[in-house]
Amino acid sequence: MSMALQLDDVRFRWHRRAPCVIDVQHFAVAEGEQLFLAGPSGSGKSTLLALIAGIATPEQGQVRVLGESFAQLRGARRDRFRAEHLGIIFQQFNLLPYLSVLDNVLLPCRFSERRRAEACARDGSPEAQARRLLERLGLAADDVLRRPVTALSVGQQQRVAAARALMGAPGLVIADEPTSALDTDRRSEFVALLIQECTAAGAALLFVSHDLSLAPRFHRSLSLRDINGGAS
Numbered sequence: 001m002s003m004a005l006q007l008d009d010v011r012f013r014w015h016r017r018a019p020c021v022i023d024v025q026h027f028a029v030a031e032g033e034q035l036f037l038a039g040p041s042g043s044g045k046s047t048l049l050a051l052i053a054g055i056a057t058p059e060q061g062q063v064r065v066l067g068e069s070f071a072q073l074r075g076a077r078r079d080r081f082r083a084e085h086l087g088i089i090f091q092q093f094n095l096l097p098y099l100s101v102l103d104n105v106l107l108p109c110r111f112s113e114r115r116r117a118e119a120c121a122r123d124g125s126p127e128a129q130a131r132r133l134l135e136r137l138g139l140a141a142d143d144v145l146r147r148p149v150t151a152l153s154v155g156q157q158q159r160v161a162a163a164r165a166l167m168g169a170p171g172l173v174i175a176d177e178p179t180s181a182l183d184t185d186r187r188s189e190f191v192a193l194l195i196q197e198c199t200a201a202g203a204a205l206l207f208v209s210h211d212l213s214l215a216p217r218f219h220r221s222l223s224l225r226d227i228n229g230g231a232s
């Protein structure tokens, strides 16, 4: 079976004298698999995602994304690989404040020809795909799409970040507590959409949250404790 994500013997600490936060012997997500990963606050969920996104580098071990030893790529090659193959929904969204909602969502297609081509193949153009995803997420009105993202509520920003991550069918989508700012109905809709779009794109999904009520919607659920011998 091909793996969207594979970690082997990965250890990480934030500083030389800090405790080991991540100590994972083996963890894998298959291509197209949708996995829920739970863990209490401070257990290292965001750190694990930073390692997977190539934002942090393990002191030991291998992180492979779609078969590529991503963590070992340098600088621009690492950034390029991330842009081509990963959809990321961070807790702090990382939207660009000087761009409109629409332009934020279109960003992956500016940085990756592959994702641009995927968006065109599926919806005719990147803009059509962006509008479709935003509409599904309840952000369709033209005045909203043209607003700077700073003029949106936190829940709306969270949905913009999700639409951006899904653009152009990345092979792996990682989501860090993406529903924390949504009310119960919106949360349920949001997760349903994320799962549906990942299924349609054949993207694997790693969804990290402490909200266990969402776990049954995924193919598989795990606790970070099950895989991490580190500080958790």
Ligand SMILES: Nc1ncnc2c1ncn2[C@@H]1O[C@H](COP(=O)(O)OP(=O)(O)OP(=O)(O)O)[C@@H](O)[C@H]1O
Pocket: 014, 021, 039, 040, 041, 042, 043, 044, 045, 046, 047, 048
């Ligand atoms: N940038 C950083 N520098 C130093 N230590 C950090 C940094 N980020 C996280 N840590 C530490 O690593 C440990 C794990 O934190 P992490 O944010 O990964 O947990 P989490 O499970 O995502 O928590 P939460 O659910 O509250 O977001 C904590 O002890 C935290 O203080």
